[in-house]
Amino acid sequence: MKIGCPKEIKPQEFRVGMTPNAAQEAVANGHEVIIETKAGIGSGFDDAAYVAAGARIVDTAEEVFATADMIVKVKEPQAVERKMLREDQVLFTYLHLAPDPEQTKDLLASGCTAIAYETVTDDRGGLPLLAPMSEVAGRLAPQVGAWTLQKANGGRGVLMGGVPGVGPAKVVVIGGGVVGTHAARIAAGMGADVTVLDRSLPRLRYLDDAFRGQFKNQYSTAGATAELIQDADMVIGAVLIPGAAAPKLISRAQLGTMKPGAVLVDVAIDQGGCFETSRPTTHADPIYDVDGIMHYCVANMPGAVARTSTIALGNATMPFMLALANKGWRQACQDDPHLLAGLNVHAGQLTYVEVGKALGIDV
Ligand code: NAD
Structure with missing residues (x-):
């Protein structure tokens, strides 16, 4: 052929x-x-x-x-x-x-x-030709988030891993699927204090078995999200409801409860985004500020690498x-x-x- x-x-x-x-x-x-x-x-x-x-x-x-x-x-x-x-x-x-x-x-x-x-499709109900791009976007998310956290980029000026005597950044990952798991692994590898939220108990059980000690996990509710984001330096949005637009899990009003200069990385932006204030951005102009909270919402993240x-x-x-x-x-x-x-x-x-x-x- x-x-x-x-x-x-x-x-x-x-x-x-x-x-x-x-x-x-x-x-x-x-x-x-x-x-x-x-x-x-x-x-x-x-x-x-x-x-x-x-x-x-x-x-x-x-x-x-x-x-x-x-x-x-x-x-x-x-x-x-x-x-x-x-x-x-x-x-x-x-x-x-x-x-x-x-x-x-x-x-x-x-x-x-x-x-x-x-x-x-594959035998486990997955999408094997989409998964590699989710793996890339997930692993890239803490990297771009860490850059955005730097003071000159509008962030809080917090180092992911901290240093001796100074605690690490707190990272919350919403959605523990392919993107979320890879994001959590890299953020934890950078030394951050990471919590993953998901609505699937089987998925949380898997994450607990496979990654206990590397990062924490918690069942995803509006209340748990509201509590965790108040203390977060970075929130990574990685949810997917197949065939539907992403649910809005952080409202504009909630930005006021977060620390000034905290960073939202909305990987789910290609499904409409999971934060109310998300809008698609490009690699040429990837970040913007809403109410003092920095947003990174590039719709084709794998293109960067x-x-x-x-x-x-x-x-x-x-x-x-x-x-x-x-x-x-x-x-x-x-x-x-x-x-x-x-x-x-x-x-x-x-x-x-x-x-x-x-x-x-x-x-
Ligand atoms: P996935 O199906 O593997 O994982 C999604 C997870 O979200 C599931 O574990 C599900 O239980 C969880 N979830 C659903 N609703 C939730 C809620 N309310 N709270 C917490 N968790 C919830 O999907 P994936 O491959 O990880 O993709 C995630 C998103 O990233 C998708 O929207 C995908 O299109 C997007 N994506 C974007 C880029 C980009 O360049 N921006 C690249 C790849 C993937």
Whole structure:
């Protein structure tokens, strides 16, 4: 099969769909890999690395789309890319179709077979192609929060780990899923005093078993949150209610109960944010102040560490990419119900029920 990987063109997107290692695996499996020139530059992979892996470099996205049987990307195809998709082509990338009728219309019109990273499942009820980005965002949250806590950035001027004779920062993580657990581990590793709140008792039991001594946990109620935030230097919002907007767990009025210069990092901003005063920000202008409380609300946090994110995503997508290439999409999806769960569009038909419901299209 011919596997094509164009350079991402969405603004501020530095990741790439295939690493040189993934290209090398595909070539070793007998496939031809076609990479658009400079596709990997934002993640620190130059054309020479792909050539060494056995891939062929082409000058334009048009050549990639015209030649490839399967396109592997990161972000949903942009309008100009969607025009190049063909009936006999497989598209494997993040799609997020539910809030995007324009993209859905174009994918249906193209006749292509589109498999979305975000709806591929695993045996434990997880989303294995979303998890790596939650891991990245979670581990990044205390790092950006610690920077925001610095005085020159508007923060309280508190060091995460304290020093001998001075106590550490107090960090509250709301939501103990993938993001929250990774955030808590890193914050604790920096020496902070960390408490995780969650509404799932099984999850709290797991956190207690796995991380007792590293960080504390508490059942999430409005009362527990109100009490903990009064004393917190940093609050990390990491909740998710699948398929719903994030619940607002800290109101504007409550900011007045917090210490001046405390920091809110709202990782859940891509689901609307879990603090009333959150609004999406960018890497270019990531923080702002509301009532003396600093907010960090970047909606695509993994973009800040594009190289780590590209490699983490590539590790997770590679087995699926190889199955699609080795068996063809039909057989690969027949053999693996988790990959089949990723199928969103085929031959002008929407095939994913939730997207159909969201857009009012028959599935
Ligand atoms: P997850 O499903 O693994 O974890 C969410 C956790 O929130 C669950 O354990 C759940 O029990 C808990 N929860 C739900 N309601 C709660 C409440 N009221 N109080 C306390 N806990 C509650 O999800 P995840 O992968 O950790 O993702 C968390 C959020 O981070 C999502 O909104 C996701 O979209 C977002 N995210 C953002 C970025 C970014 O760049 N900003 C990157 C990755 C993920």
